[in-house]
Amino acid sequence: MWKRIFGTSLLIASIAIYFDYTKPVYRSVKKRPDKHYDYIIVGGGTGGSVLASELSSNPAIKVLLIEAGGHESWISRVPLLAPMQMILDSTWxxxxxxxxxxxxxxxxxxxxxxxxKFVGGTGNMNFYIHNVSSIEVHPKLVSAxxxxxxxxxxxxxxxxxxxxxxxxxxxxxxxxxxRLSMADIFLKPAMNRDNLHVMLYSEVLKLYFKDNRVEIVEFRRKTNHFNVTTLDGTQVVLCGGSINTPLLLLNSGIGPKSVLRAQKASVQVSIVKDLPVGQGLSDxxxxxxxxxxxxxxxxxxxxxxxxxxxxxxxxxxxxxxxxxxxxxxxxxxxxxxxxxxxxxxxxxxxxxxxxxxxxxxxxxxxxxxxxxxxxxxxxxxxxxxxxxxxxxxxxxxxxxxxxxxxxxxxxxxxxxxxxxxxxxxxxxxxxxxxxxxxxxxxxMYHPIGTMAHEDVLNENLSVKGLENLFVVDGSAIGSLPSRFPNEAIIHLALKFAEQRKEEKGFTQ
CATH class of the missing domain: 3.30.560.10 (Glucose Oxidase, domain 3)
Known part of the structure; x- marks a missing residue:
């Protein structure tokens, strides 16, 4: 048994070293953001990876993706070891x-x-089980x-x-x-586009509002703080997931008034919108x-x-x-x-x-x-x-x-x-x-629905009462799918991107 343990450990160490030294370098990864963007996407999980790829397909559209973690580890590649990411990789x-x-x-x-807490998000920690009929909407998925x-x-x-x-x-x-994550299938092939900027190890702390619009996105990368100011046409899309998306909004003054008042003692926040954010979780x-x-x-x-x-x-x-x-x-x-x-x-x-x-x-x-x-x-x-x-x-x-x-x-x-x-x-x-x-x-680690209340989101996934803030992740799904939520999130992101491409000013 000890010979097996030693031999396997040696092979695992070799694989880890191989993956570490063969990581590609992407031109889109930045250490500092530019001043302005057309789209600011918060979270590089399933929804964020799909959106960043689809929206940056037009070279004239400038996209910023902000992800709190880094790249996934080599463990995420090995099908048998997928659940081990919950132990060995960075999570919340x-x-x-x-x-x-x-x-x-x-x-x-x-x-x-x-x-x-890495590119590909929580979906990468699950088994990426899919049903053929549910993913025929996109050739990239069918081929994988x-x-x-x-x-x-x-x-x-x-x-x-x-x-x-x-x-x-x-x-x-x-x-x-x-294994292939949404980052592998959608995001990484796009990460050498000049119009796509990706900020890793960058946590969005707060959104600031003016005249019912997101005016500033504040985030921290290591010890540096950055503020990105939106333009008239800038759209901010939250893809942080069923826990982090409502948490960010609560920290930004959007949520039930009773909750916002209760957290005022520990967090400096003013009430922007009284909405039932964070309610209705299903799993x-x-x-x-x-x-x-x-x-x-x-x-x-x-x-x-x-x-x-x-x-x-x-x-x-x-x-x-x-x-x-x-x-x-x-x-x-x-x-x-x-x-x-x-x-x-x-x-x-x-x-x-x-x-x-x-x-x-x-x-x-x-x-x-x-x-x-x-x-x-x-x-x-x-x-x-x-x-x-x-x-x-x-x-x-x-x-x-x-x-x-x-x-x-x-x-x-x-x-x-x-x-x-x-x-x-x-x-x-x-x-x-x-x-x-x-x-x-x-x-089963499939939480959804924390932003899906009819008083929180409009049909186009915009936050009610705010002009340029959208939610495209599991929190926006109202009823729990009978199968796997990751499929529904992919559909949601592809549909949202398609609608944006049909807008005036977005042409291929």
Whole structure:
């Protein structure tokens, strides 16, 4: 085992050094802004990356993109390691307040809410799962799509006998074994345009208003403060995400009057607009369901022994194939009538340290949820039962699918949580299943809707009562998509860019 650890560590170090020394230099990256721009985009995540590329396609239009972080690390390239960005990359490290009706199995009933602080944004920390039908709107996306590898587990999943569900293989945005973010697909190919300026490690602190317009955008880059003044035609577009966009507006005097008055004691802010900013947050919630398999029938899940095998790393490093080239989320089942989605995740033994650090789950809860996780050779898989509010029917759908996967002789592990001892431990017992959900269900890190209130945004995504301020990110999405919000944000940004291109004065 120690030889495997040493060999894998050496290969990982080599890859890290390679990526560090082969980073391209982009002409668009600046250390100081110019005085004026046609568009100022705040946030280089999914929406900001798409907009910066699309709007700067006209050389006569000058665009400034302000991003609080730097470039993503090499880890973001490796499909298998995508969740590790929540540990090893720069994030905003937000947490929820203690929950009253959920997260019983988490420390202080608090969930972590990591948000990406680098080019590509939070979408880059997720698995970049997409559906073919939803991204055919843009050829750049279609060309970057790869479908899941075939395996006995996936075949058995697709063939399961629940007629209510719509089953499909999974598709990811990646090429030659490397993940592709919206920054890779849209922003970086545009980052040598003279009319696109990108300020990295630059945090927008406050917007200043005059006559119902954003007059000044104040931001800080390291120890330097900058103020960019808008012209009559300048449009400011917020793409900071469902937490940072409303937070910036609150710090700028736009939000519920009661909240602004309460924060006056700690932050010097005058009330500009009394709007219900920051309300209406929604998120997908998931319940992990663990399944044992007959190891003589299927031996293709991720476990520690395979992860530390230099052979798999070498295969990925030299050919872009093998264990490391997949997210191992292989398939999905949609249940429209229940508002439920089931994901098939070929993970035999999750790592307790990484999982509990990212999620804030108690180790005792993890031990009950994922049996035999200390066995480095453990084979198995996880179903994620996902919906806006996890219900017993969603959990049962996942269990039914898994137990019907006879090709790998799958068998559901029913966790026996001590917090649920007052109920009979049975998957058919509503009280016990609901208790399971209260103990161990967790966020999917898909928050949306904090700017989507009808009293906050107009149909064209402009902030009500302000002429040149727009919001194009997850906070502007009113209802939680049944699948993945990143797709909806891409659509939103492309539509917004198309509308801007149709305006007088914007010509190709």
């Amino acid at each position: 490290n937000y947490q929820t307040v203690p929950q009253s009706h959920s997260h019983v199995g988490f420390h202080d009933q608090i969930s972590t809410v990591p948000r990406g 799509l790869e479908t899941s590898r075939q395996s006995p587990l996936l075949t058995s999943f697709i063939a399961s006998n629940d007629s209510r569900g719509i089953f499909s293989t999974m598709s990811n945005l990646q090429k030659n074994g490397q 997908h919630v998931s319940m992990p369901l663990y399944f044992h398999v007959n190891q003589s029938k299927w031996q293709d899940s991720v476990n520690l022994a395979k992860l530390l095998n230099p052979k798999h790393m070498w295969e990925y490093w030299t050919q872009g194939t093998g264990l490391w080239s997949s997210t191992h989320i292989l398939g999905q089942a949609l249940f429209p009538s229940d508002g439920t989605m089931i994901l098939l995740y070929a993970m035999g033994a999750p790592n307790i340290d990484a999982f509990t650090y990212v999620s804030n789950m108690k180790r005792d809860t993890f031990n009950v949820l994922f049996p035999e996780h200390t066995d480095p050779f453990k084979e198995g898989f996880i179903m994620l039962a996902i919906c806006l509010k996890v219900k017993a029917v969603a959990v049962r759908s996942g269990v039914k699918i898994g137990n019907s996967m006879s090709q790998v002789e799958a068998r559901y592990h029913l966790p026996k949580f001590p917090e649920c001892d007052q109920f009979q431990a049975d998957i058919g017992n509503d009280d016990y299943v609901k208790c399971m959900i209260r103990v161990a269900s967790m966020t």
